[in-house]
Amino acid sequence: MKAIEIKKDIYWVGVIDWNLRNFHGYRTGRGSSYNAYLIIDEKITLIDTAKESFKDELLDRISSIIDPAKIDYIICNHLEQDHSGSIPAVMEKCPHAEIYTCMPNGLKNIPKFYGDLNYKGVKAGDSLNIGKRTLQFLPVPMLHWPDSMFTYCPEEQILFSNDGFGQHLASSLRFDDEVDYSTLMYEAKKYYANILMLYGRQAETALKATANLDIKIIATGHGIIWRKYVKEIFANYTKWCTNDVEDEAIVVYDSMWHSTEKMAKFIVEGFAQKGIPAQLYDLKENHISDLVTEFLTRKYIAVGSPTLNNNMMPTVASFLCYLKGLSPKDKNRLAFAFGSYGWGGQSIAQVEEELKNCGFTIWLDNMRIKNIPTKDELLQISETILNK
Numbered sequence: 150m151k152a153i154e155i156k157k158d159i160y161w162v163g164v165i166d167w168n169l170r171n172f173h174g175y176r177t178g179r180g181s182s183y184n185a186y187l188i189i190d191e192k193i194t195l196i197d198t199a200k201e202s203f204k205d206e207l208l209d210r211i212s213s214i215i216d217p218a219k220i221d222y223i224i225c226n227h228l229e230q231d232h233s234g235s236i237p238a239v240m241e242k243c244p245h246a247e248i249y250t251c252m253p254n255g256l257k258n259i260p261k262f263y264g265d266l267n268y269k270g271v272k273a274g275d276s277l278n279i280g281k282r283t284l285q286f287l288p289v290p291m292l293h294w295p296d297s298m299f300t301y302c303p304e305e306q307i308l309f310s311n312d313g314f315g316q317h318l319a320s321s322l323r324f325d326d327e328v329d330y331s332t333l334m335y336e337a338k339k340y341y342a343n344i345l346m347l348y349g350r351q352a353e354t355a356l357k358a359t360a361n362l363d364i365k366i367i368a369t370g371h372g373i374i375w376r377k378y379v380k381e382i383f384a385n386y387t388k389w390c391t392n393d394v395e396d397e398a399i400v401v402y403d404s405m406w407h408s409t410e411k412m413a414k415f416i417v418e419g420f421a422q423k424g425i426p427a428q429l430y431d432l433k434e435n436h437i438s439d440l441v442t443e444f445l446t447r448k449y450i451a452v453g454s455p456t457l458n459n460n461m462m463p464t465v466a467s468f469l470c471y472l473k474g475l476s477p478k479d480k481n482r483l484a485f486a487f488g489s490y491g492w493g494g495q496s497i498a499q500v501e502e503e504l505k506n507c508g509f510t511i512w513l514d515n516m517r518i519k520n521i522p523t524k525d526e527l528l529q530i531s532e533t534i535l536n537k
């Protein structure tokens with residue numbers, strides 16, 4: 150396993166997780182990578198590590214450039230184990246190295262992960278001279294853990310952004326101009342939606358903190374390194390974190406006997422007649438992590454469930470639980486609930502309640518239809534949307 154030079158004396162020494170398909174519930178259909186970077190300077194510096202199970206691959210790539218015993222500094226931009234898990238394995242090779250982590254939370258928490266090692270805390274404005282180069286630390290708390298930080302190298306104009314701007318995308322290629330642009334941007338959007346959407350304010354702060362930096366390369370902690378499309382990924386992050394949505398709708402439902410499904414189709418029809426593009430998703434066929442990705446840039450959301458044993462269907466509950474956790478709590482997002490029922494029909498109000506808990510504005514009274522909808526009832530649905 151060889152290191153890949155991304156700039157003179159700066160190497161990607163990460164690992165590729167080709168077969169990763171589930172990252173704590175986020176479906177990662179294209180795998181991922183855990184990117185680490187080795188800087189050869191007067192002080193040899195390793196930026197981030199990798200999941201513990203990939204430690205041999207990481208050490209192999211480092212060893213293709215230098216003996217890991219020579220590492221002086223390890224920068225831990227984020228404590229989560231996919232980036233920090235190989236710290237003990239690396240420290241076994243270079244026991245005198247110093248580990249830099251963000252203050253206060255990184256420094257406070259890291260001993261619970263890796264015991265008593267040689268930790269140094271850094272804060273906003275701190276920098277570390279490593280020889281010809283300097284590393285400046287930019288804490289980005291809650292993007293997406295309390296200890297998260299970016300590390301910037303002004304001499305090289307590289308931002309080591311850890312989870313920021315990352316994508317779960319496994320590839321033997323390392324740079325944005327080498328891979329398919331729409332796949333790359335879709336995976337960056339999916340990553341933002343599933344990991345960072347609830348931290349929009351923190352993302353905005355992070356963007357402001359980097360606005361005055363000259364950044365030619367964003368060396369991410371996952372996936373592909375940005376060098377050609379730096380402006381584009383910054384522009385998209387600005388859109389995503391400010392809830393700059395399109396006048397488009399997403400309709401999500403489950404259905405046992407197709408009645409709620411019929412309603413869903415006439416909801417899409419109503420949006421289409423109104424000139425609002427809408428996409429329809431059956432929760433039996435679609436993964437919630439794909440649906441929140443679609444939701445990210447759409448203004449309208451309609452969620453439907455028939456009543457099952459006095460409740461909404463578990464698939465719908467799961468989707469709403471996930472959405473509520475990630476929700477940007479944006480009042481400009483417009484929502485409503487719908488569903489078919491047999492007698493009590495409790496599911497529809499439950500769905501509406503969860504949409505309120507997501508922080509959305511309820512745009513339409515919920516739509517309830519007893520048993521199988523008639524043609525007239527279905528036409529009424531699309532007309533209600535059209536006339537709103």
Ligand SMILES: Cc1cc2nc3c(=O)[nH]c(=O)nc-3n(C[C@H](O)[C@H](O)[C@H](O)COP(=O)(O)O)c2cc1C
Pocket residue numbers: 403404405406407408409410454455456457458459460489490491492493494495519520521
């Ligand atoms: C196992 C089961 C449990 C149900 N429980 C309820 C219930 O508690 N309350 C209710 O109003 N309807 C209940 N229903 C009726 C369905 O909500 C009704 O048939 C509805 O039209 C189904 O919509 P769908 O075709 O979208 O699945 C139940 C149906 C089934 C099959």
